[in-house]
Amino acid sequence: MTEFNIKDTEYLNKLQDYYADWKNIPSYARLCEVFGIASKSWVKAVLVRLSEADFIERTPDGAWIPTRQFFARPHAESTVQAGMPVAISATQGDFFIIDEMLIETPSKTTLITVKGDSMIDAGIHEGDVAVVEKRMTANIGDIVIAIVDDEFTLKTLDRENGAFILRPANPAYPVIxxxxxxxxxxxxxGLVRKYRK
Amino acid sequence: MTEFNIKDTEYLNKLQDYYADWKNIPSYARLCEVFGIASKSWVKAVLVRLSEADFIERTPDGAWIPTRQFFARPHAESTVQAGMPVAISATQGDFFIIDEMLIETPSKTTLITVKGDSMIDAGIHEGDVAVVEKRMTANIGDIVIAIVDDEFTLKTLDRENGAFILRPANPAYPVIxxxxxxxxxxxxxGLVRKYRK
DNA sequence: AACTATAAAGAACGTTCGTTCTGCTGTCAA
DNA sequence: TTGACAGCAGAACGAACGTTCTTTATAGTT
Incomplete structure (x- = not known):
């Protein structure tokens, strides 16, 4: 039996890109095209190695399906110095699934696109997508979606003279x-931002 | 032709549950068990109706795959005013998958945790996770991970007197x-931030 | 130059799949 | 009480699929 090698990593990348487009793992015949391989038997050998490396597995029906690790992105931690540049370690750290990181309770989570710039000093810009966990209680200092006079607003929760107040992170806006x-x-x-391509 | 009805909603739920477990849509024969239907032809009729309602579609190979709507996370757009509060519409807008939004080409995407505060005026804070698409070319104005003298840094790419420069978004740091x-x-x-719970 | 292991191709074959067509059963309106 | 139609079952069939076995090409070693 052979081992998982560099070429298999290329095959994995191609499979991940295909899966991102089509959300399934196709037949061996189609994978021949995807991988650039001519024989189905060799495609199968590749998939077996990918499954031994725990990137894919099989259903009871024999269909190939991705594992959790298949979706994980390499995550280089403590590497990019935004202050002074610092050497990056070529080693890939742990893996990382964005959805899982941001959303702990799917049924209570809503995504809301931010309008306006009243929280800009907190690094929250117009167009950012806010990950909001719906609940009725919050702590002082939390950034909350509050309902004030039947209207919604995104602000930091604070307290003043025993009363709750909503503090913007922009001096141009008043405290509510x-x-x-x-x-x-x-x-x-959580917060998600997408830059133009 | 018949219409999408309440029973089809039950079938959809069963299919969603199956997909959550196995991450693929199985053969008609297996779907007979999943749906509690005895005939493949009727299973197909159900799937055709689900596809007409835009919950699933087919690849060029004829394989059934889920659509964006299949995964359905509510996304309220144009709702939260960070400037002045504005009424939220209870209607759920389009749907939204974070991973898919941020990662177009999985094999070229790396996640990097940001250190330091040199890009703070661009709303990029220490601890934020940067979504980086690996490639060797960029446009003026892009925020790039650059390799300068064998070291990595996160800065805005700019040009000065015909030469490329790296501009921080913090006056306390020098232009590189x-x-x-x-x-x-x-x-x-892309950028991802997680707030403490 | 011969040997060996690995990488890949190709062929053969039984099974499963999707498709289509026909048949059955219950319901409701005329 | 008959017709019509929707909901569903079942059978038939060719095409596609996965598996296994055999063969060829390439590279490295002795």
Whole structure:
């Protein structure tokens, strides 16, 4: 039996890219095209090695399916110095699945696109997607989606003279001191930004 | 032709549950068991209706695959005003998959945790996870992971007197004018931040 | 130059798959 | 009470699929 090698890594990358497009692992015949291999038997040998490396597995029906590791992205930690440049370790650290990191309770999580710039000093820009966990309680200092006078707003929760206030992270905007009830819609648990390609 | 009905919703739920477990859509024969239907032809009729409702579709090979709607995470767009509060619409907008939004080419994508605060004015904080697409070319204005004198750094790519320079987004840090070669490791295509729970 | 292991191709074959067509059963309106 | 149709079952069939076995090409070693 042969081992998982560099070429198999290329095959894995091609399979991951195909899967990103089509969300399934196709027949051996189609994988011949995807991998650039002419024989089905060799495609199977590749898949067996990928499964031994725990990137794919089989259903009871014999269909190939991806494992968790298949979706994980390499994550280089403690590597990029945004202050002063620092050497990167070529070794790939642990793996990382974005959805899993950001969303712990899918049924309570909503994504909301941010409008305006009142939280810009907190690094939250217009167009960013806020990951919000719906719940009615929050702690002082949390960034919350609050319902003030039947309207929603994204602000930092704070307290002043025993009353809750909503503090923007932009000096151009005023602190909100709710007159009526202050209801919490949810708490900001994550943020996602996409840069133009 | 018949329409999508309540029973089809049950079939859809069963299919979603199966897919969550096995990450593929199996053969008609297996779907007979999953749906509790005895005939393959009727299973096919169900799938055709699910595809007409845009929950699944077919690859050029004829394989059934899920659509974006199949995974359905609600995404409320244009709703939260970070400037002045604005009414939220209870309607759920389009659907949204974080991984898919941020990662177009899995094999070329790496995640890197940001250190330091030299890009803080661009809303990139220490501890944020940068989504980096590995490639050697970039455009002026892109935020890049550059290799300067064998070291990595995250900066905005700019040009000055015909030479490339790396501009931090923090006045406390100097502009980097590479003496040796300027090599691009990759381009910042996304950013992910997780707030403490 | 011969040997060996590995990488890949190719052929053969039984099974399974998707498709299509026909048949059955219950329901509802005329 | 008959017709019509929707919901579903079952059979038939050719094409595609996965598996296994055999063969060829390439590279490295002795």
């Amino acid at each position: 001191r709710p007159q009526g009830t202050l209801e919490i819609f949810g708490v900001l648990t | 004018r590479p003496q040796g070669t300027l090599e691009i490791f990759g381009v910042l295509t």
